[in-house]
Amino acid sequence: MFSYRHAFHAGNHADVIKHLTVIATLQHLQQKEGGITIVDTHAGAGLYRLDGDYSETGGEAKDGIFKLLSQLDAASAKKDAKPIPEALQAYLDMIASFNPNGQAKFYPGSPFILHAMLRKDARDKLRLFELHPTDSKALASNVAQLDAGRSIMIAREDGFESLKKLLPPPPSATGSKRAMVLMDPSYEIKSDYGKVAANIQDCLKRFATGTYLVWYPIIARPEAHDLPKRLRTLSNQSQKPWLNLTLSIGRNTDGSSAGLSASGMFVVNAPFTLKDKLREAMEVVGPALARGSGHSWAVEHS
Incomplete structure (x- = not known):
């Protein structure tokens, strides 16, 4: 049950679209x-070394953040270089903020990205859940260095179950109730697909105006194929706007299909500005991360 460790995959192409979407979504919500x-229902360890033993084993950042940065550097050197889209620049600035020396040695997971985006007057609250014993301990240790005070709560609990006690959220100082939830389990256990759909359905019953983000792998498994369809149906039934971003980087140049090559981000109650911002960003990210044959990206929305 506990064999999955995100450290092996930190900074890969899936992280790029996940965190690109998370940042753009939260930026919009914070305009109010x-x-x-x-x-964050499956928080992981929070911060990862890209030159560490785990990430070096898989080397997945080479087809993710490292490749993206390299392609952008090459593009910026051209005379007809185009400006970087707003949402992509926000993502790049976030990564750079954890690497002040200019070298991408650290990759922030969702907990550290979300913490960095909390507004300084403590009106925003971050709730992190991680069940993996090693990652939960690492998360607590990493967050302790942030001196975050009461703005962050960490629990070694099942995020799917613990989420229920947080919705609807408590009212803010202005009396409003607002929530943003990120679900990105490993899907190592096949039942995770059904749990995600069931949790989104429950979330919409408990707090229909919340914004819910789901990362999912695109693989040859019926459950994976059906998940975005189920999320789309749930959104439509609840009359909530949705967005589905997918990225396939294509096959390895040697023709093999080893490793994850495609994933998606589904957003329920998606901000109306998100589709245009992500399309602009993906027009750069998609080609930059493409390899071999079969690469593609799409931004669908209600």
């Missing part, structure tokens, strides 16, 4: 004054 309860 009311505080936000932010929940």
